[in-house]
Amino acid sequence: MRRAVAVSLAxxxxxLMGSMAPARADFWSDAGAKFQGVTLHGVTESTPPSNYIxxxxxxxxxxxxxxxxxxxxxxxxxxxxxxIKDMEAKTGIYDMVYIEQDIIYAYLSRNFLxxxxxxxxxxxxxxxxxxxxxxxxxxANYFKDDNGNLFGVPMEAFIKIYLYRxxxxxxxxxxxxxxxxxxxxxxxxxxxxxxxxxxxxxxxWGKDKGEQLWxxxxxxxxxxxxxxxxxxxxxxxTFGVYNWGIDTSKNYAASVANGGxxxxxxxxxxxxxxxxLRDIAPPESAASTWTEVAxxxxxxxxxxxxxxxxxAAWIASDSEKSKVVGxxxxxxxxxxxxxxxxxxxxxxxxxxxDGGAFGLPVTSKNKEAALLFLQYIxxxxxxxxxxxxxxxxxxxxxxEDPGVKDMDAKLGGYYTMLKDxxxxxxGAPPYPFHAQVREATASIFYxxxxxxxxxxxxxxxxxxxxxxxxxxxxxxx
Amino acid sequence: MRSNTVGWLLLAPTLVILGLFGIMPFIYxxxxxxxxxxxxxxxxxxxxxxxxxxxxxxFDREFLxxxxxxxxxAFFAVTSEIALGYLLAQLFTREFPGKAFFRTIxxxxxxxxxxxxxxxxxxxxxxxxxxxxxxxxAWFGYELNIGRDAGAAFALTVxxxxxxxxxxxxxxxxxxxxxLPKEPFEQAQIDGASKFQIFWHITLPMIRPAILATVFIRLxxxxxxxxxxxxxxxxxxxxxxxxxxxxxxxxxxxxTDYGYGSAISVIVLYLTLVMCWILYVALVAPRDRKxxxx
Numbered sequence: 001m002r003r004a005v006a007v008s009l010a011x012x013x014x015x016l017m018g019s020m021a022p023a024r025a026d027f028w029s030d031a032g033a034k035f036q037g038v039t040l041h042g043v044t045e046s047t048p049p050s051n052y053i054x055x056x057x058x059x060x061x062x063x064x065x066x067x068x069x070x071x072x073x074x075x076x077x078x079x080x081x082x083x084i085k086d087m088e089a090k091t092g093i094y095d096m097v098y099i100e101q102d103i104i105y106a107y108l109s110r111n112f113l114x115x116x117x118x119x120x121x122x123x124x125x126x127x128x129x130x131x132x133x134x135x136x137x138x139x140a141n142y143f144k145d146d147n148g149n150l151f152g153v154p155m156e157a158f159i160k161i162y163l164y165r166x167x168x169x170x171x172x173x174x175x176x177x178x179x180x181x182x183x184x185x186x187x188x189x190x191x192x193x194x195x196x197x198x199x200x201x202x203x204x205w206g207k208d209k210g211e212q213l214w215x216x217x218x219x220x221x222x223x224x225x226x227x228x229x230x231x232x233x234x235x236x237x238t239f240g241v242y243n244w245g246i247d248t249s250k251n252y253a254a255s256v257a258n259g260g261x262x263x264x265x266x267x268x269x270x271x272x273x274x275x276x277l278r279d280i281a282p283p284e285s286a287a288s289t290w291t292e293v294a295x296x297x298x299x300x301x302x303x304x305x306x307x308x309x310x311x312a313a314w315i316a317s318d319s320e321k322s323k324v325v326g327x328x329x330x331x332x333x334x335x336x337x338x339x340x341x342x343x344x345x346x347x348x349x350x351x352x353x354d355g356g357a358f359g360l361p362v363t364s365k366n367k368e369a370a371l372l373f374l375q376y377i378x379x380x381x382x383x384x385x386x387x388x389x390x391x392x393x394x395x396x397x398x399x400e401d402p403g404v405k406d407m408d409a410k411l412g413g414y415y416t417m418l419k420d421x422x423x424x425x426x427g428a429p430p431y432p433f434h435a436q437v438r439e440a441t442a443s444i445f446y447x448x449x450x451x452x453x454x455x456x457x458x459x460x461x462x463x464x465x466x467x468x469x470x471x472x473x474x475x476x477x
Numbered sequence: 478m479r480s481n482t483v484g485w486l487l488l489a490p491t492l493v494i495l496g497l498f499g500i501m502p503f504i505y506x507x508x509x510x511x512x513x514x515x516x517x518x519x520x521x522x523x524x525x526x527x528x529x530x531x532x533x534x535x536f537d538r539e540f541l542x543x544x545x546x547x548x549x550x551a552f553f554a555v556t557s558e559i560a561l562g563y564l565l566a567q568l569f570t571r572e573f574p575g576k577a578f579f580r581t582i583x584x585x586x587x588x589x590x591x592x593x594x595x596x597x598x599x600x601x602x603x604x605x606x607x608x609x610x611x612x613x614x615a616w617f618g619y620e621l622n623i624g625r626d627a628g629a630a631f632a633l634t635v636x637x638x639x640x641x642x643x644x645x646x647x648x649x650x651x652x653x654x655x656x657l658p659k660e661p662f663e664q665a666q667i668d669g670a671s672k673f674q675i676f677w678h679i680t681l682p683m684i685r686p687a688i689l690a691t692v693f694i695r696l697x698x699x700x701x702x703x704x705x706x707x708x709x710x711x712x713x714x715x716x717x718x719x720x721x722x723x724x725x726x727x728x729x730x731x732x733t734d735y736g737y738g739s740a741i742s743v744i745v746l747y748l749t750l751v752m753c754w755i756l757y758v759a760l761v762a763p764r765d766r767k768x769x770x771x
Contacts, residue, residue: 081730088516106517212605222624223713225731282603284715286624292603301605436517439732443539443716450627450715474519 002456027129028376032065035369039074042096042358046073047310048390049156050098051348053358053377056389061376067369076100083361085410086111092363095370099152099359100140102428107359108145109432114360114367115410116374117149126371130379135395143357152357155380156393158309159418159425160234160352162334164188165303166412167327168202177205186452188304190330192238192273192357195334202303203280217293218281222449226289228442233352233428234306238335239270243429246466252476255463263334263456263463266336271448271455278449286449298322306333308354309414313391317410332421349426355392390408393418416454433473437475502658503746510739517733530740540741542716543724544748546631550720551699554638558695559688561639562646569651573632584644591641595708598637602709623710627717630710634718637705642698646691653687654680689760694751 041361044050052075058069074082079129083097087107099107107113114200120127133140136154143152168174169186178186182197191197199215219230232244246254246264253260261267278285282301284292294311296302300323307315316328333351335343340350358377360370376382378394384401387393391411398404399419408415441462448458470476493725510530514523534540569580582686601607602623610621643655657680665675681688703722706712712719712727719727729738 084730110516110521220624221711221713222715223711223718283620283622284606284624286622287599287603288624288708433517435731436515436733439727443719446713446715450625450713450717452715472513473515473517 002099006047007394012273019059028061028064028372031126031128031372032067032369035366035372036066038366038369039070040095040366040370040373041072041093042098043072043074043079043086043094044096044098044358045076045079045100045356046372047156047301048314049310049392050332052386052390053155056383057377059384060372061373065372067372069373072429079354084433087361087363090363092361092365094361095364095366096358096373097361098155098356099143100356101139101354104143104152104357105430105432106434108151112359113151113360114362114364114371115145115151115370116360119367119371120375123368124421126368126375127373127381128372130381131375132380135379135380135397136320137394137396139353139355139394139422139427140357142353142355143359152359153374154212154355154357155377156310156390156392157353157355157394157418157420159310159422160306160308160333160354161312161414161417162188162331163297163305163307163312163315164329164331165300165324165327166329167324168303174205175202188329189334190332192334192336196273196276198278198304199277212282212301214280214282214302216277217288217290217296217302217307218278218285219290219293219306220278220285220449221292222286222287222446224289225442227437228438228445229352230306231271231445234333235274236267237349237351237426238339239266240336240339240342240348241267241270242426243430244431244466245463246429246437246470248475252467252470254466254470255460258467260323260463260467262461262466265438266294268456268459271459275449275455284423298324300324308349308352309353309418310392312414313411316412316414317391317407330414330417332417332424343424349424353425353427355394355427387415391415396465425459433470433475436473437466437469439467501763506739506742509735510743512736514736515732515734522735526736530737530743533737534741534744539716539719540724543719543721544745545715546719547700547721550631550635550638550702550718551696553635554642554699555692555695557635557639558643558646559692561643562691563650563688565643565647566650566654569647570654582715583647586641587644589641591702591704592708594637594641595705598633598705599709602633624714627714630714630718634709634720637709638699638702641705642695645696649687649691650684653684657683685760688756692756692760696752696756697749700745712733 004114029386044053050071054071054073058071062068079098080100080103083094086093087097089442099113108176117133133150137157139157140150140154143154146151169188175186176196178184178201181201184194184197186198191200195216202213202215205211206215217299219226221227236242236245241261241264244254244261245264245267246252247260250259254262256264258329282296284296288296290311294307294315297305297307298315298321312328315324316322316417317325339348339350358374360367360374364370380395380397383393383395383398384404387398387401388403388407391407391414393399393404393415399415404415444453444462444465445457447453448455453461467476509523511525512523513526513529515521552624565583569576569768589597601609602621604610604620604622604624613619613621621629623633637752661679661683662675665679670678701722702720703726706718706720707723707726710718721741724737725741728734
């Protein structure tokens with residue numbers, strides 16, 4: 001009898017303890033219960049990672065929570081335009097907006113976004129068990145304020161890397177010809193001089209052989225910011241010109257005379273180098289943005305180029321869209337002597353760390369439901385499948401997934417490079433005036449591209465224009 | 478008196494809509510035009526700065542250049558559209574095999590959104606990929622590259638606009654032509670007038686209102702074109718196709734310089750009205766003076 005009573009008490013205790021434990025397996029259905037019938041609206045750039053959200057994650061989330069999610073995918077320009085108009089006008093159309101890394105500072109300066117960290121802390125009932133901010137890669141730091149609070153859930157991250165054609169670089173005939181012409185062994189370039197020689201060689205090779213092949217891509221659109229970005233975020237840093245040549249600690253100086261470096265000798269050398277490459281790039285380069293650079297490389301029209309990681313991945317692996325699958329190698333961008341040492345010392349970077357996050361506008365009419373969705377796409381368990389389907393990694397554990405490792409091999413080691421060398425790259429400088437300064441100088445940059453203004457004179461004008469704009473905006477005194 | 482009251486009551490809804498969506502926004506833009514306002518500035522507040530924005534644009538090289546290229550664009554595009562539209566309208570007044578099919582095909586560009594027009598033309602004109610550069614190179618040895626050749630880029634935007642909007646002109650003028658009475662033409666033919674004389678002294682004067690309306694509509698549209706040009710060239714190469722509408726867009730949205738952008742908008746509206754008035758005086762006033770004299 002005593003034994004029977006003891007067993008009963010133990011069973012009761014176990015039952016009570018069990019009932020007190022959170023029902024983790026039912027979190028999504030429980031959390032979504034009070035939002036039945038709600039439809040969330042998001043706007044994002046039409047990219048593979050975003051399409052994965054739209055086609056896979058959103059339906060899964062709806063199935064588990066009962067909350068419908070409609071994701072609008074569009075062009076980069078339209079996405080930005082729609083998002084900022086909505087938030088600025090406080091119309092509350094969008095519950096989630098894609099935040100490109102380079103625009104986060106502008107959004108933060110205008111208090112457009114909900115503080116994810118604070119909101120989850122204030123309302124623990126919304127906290128998903130599988131969502132942990134500390135599991136994000138360092139890329140998440142770009143979406144944090146000075147207090148370390150997160151304002152956007154990272155959803156894609158890429159580095160702009162140096163792609164080269166392994167089929168060409170390993171071709172015995174090509175290697176022999178290159179050796180004969182330059183006296184060097186053909187290998188991915190580590191310096192600008194090497195890169196230029198390789199580019200010149202392959203442009204000549206293509207011409208001599210009657211092939212549609214040029215030595216390098218060039219993101220040199222003469223009327224779109226893509227060209228401006230390629231120069232300031234991917235080329236100039238490799239010459240030691242960082243943060244667009246603007247020094248905020250010297251009264252936001254851009255010109256050398258005032259303490260900046262936008263028109264420094266290094267910057268001018270970088271621009272001349274890049275313009276030369278543009279001149280020996282495929283003819284469509286003068287109208288190429290990042291999209292056209294990718295399609296040019298995928299079509300087999302270039303031997304090497306600087307390509308955004310989001311495109312490098314499908315170029316290397318998607319045979320339906322790329323003619324060079326299995327023929328792509330990845331390498332770090334070429335740099336001037338001394339730059340790598342500066343970068344490793346934490347004083348610079350060698351290229352652009354691109355990507356974005358999903359943010360929650362303060363104007364959203366469904367903040368709590370939207371926050372659930374942001375956690376859903378940020379949780380650990382969805383990351384590996386996402387990384388395989390749409391090559392991007394924002395979570396530290398993803399690198400070790402077997403599927404991801406297989407994908408890494410297909411991508412020529414791109415994921416390994418992202419993991420090991422991502423720290424050498426940097427996103428856009430923390431400028432809330434990002435678009436303003438870009439536009440103030442872009443028209444002059446385009447005139448440089450058309451040859452209307454020389455590179456030296458043009459950069460001098462750009463530095464002056466940047467300082468004038470910063471003065472107008474009130475940053476420079 | 479009662480009739481006036483009823484009339485105003487009937488007009489009231491339209492006037493309210495016009496006031497809400499036309500006049501009020503204009504007044505607001507006019508107000509902003511006298512302020513310095515950039516939400517991404519160190520201070521996001523609106524600061525009254527008098528006529529500074531208007532003084533600034535007088536010396537703004539980029540604005541003046543965009544204005545100049547816009548006027549060129551409008552002149553070539555609208556002139557060509559009127560000429561081609563009239564010829565096509567005359568053609569459609571006659572019977573010929575396949576007329577219905579051709580007329581249908583001809584009007585299709587009108588139903589295409591401007592942004593789509595720009596996309597299609599961009600695809601057709603991309604070097605090494607587009608069909609137009611391909612055949613120009615194959616047939617004439619001309620390497621079209623709108624990313625480098627300012628003249629080619631400008632010409633293509635004009636051609637694109639002509640392709641897109643000529644059908645509108647055609648339909649408008651066709652409606653005018655088919656509504657003309659036959660008697661004057663028959664009488665002129667009997668009197669031995671030549672085709673040119675008939676065109677100049679009978680057809681043209683009788684369809685003048687339609688032409689005038691069409692010119693005004695097309696001119697105003699040409700002066701504010703943005704979508705298709707932005708998609709085709711982005712305003713490049715350099716600023717060769719940065720028409721004033723696109724310039725305003727760049728100032729207002731990426732740069733968020735609302736004060737200055739508003740000032741530009743006001744000035745462009747003023748210039749548009751002035752140009753329309755000049756056209757009106759040039760095309761309508763002579764006839765009015767002639768009537769008064771006789």
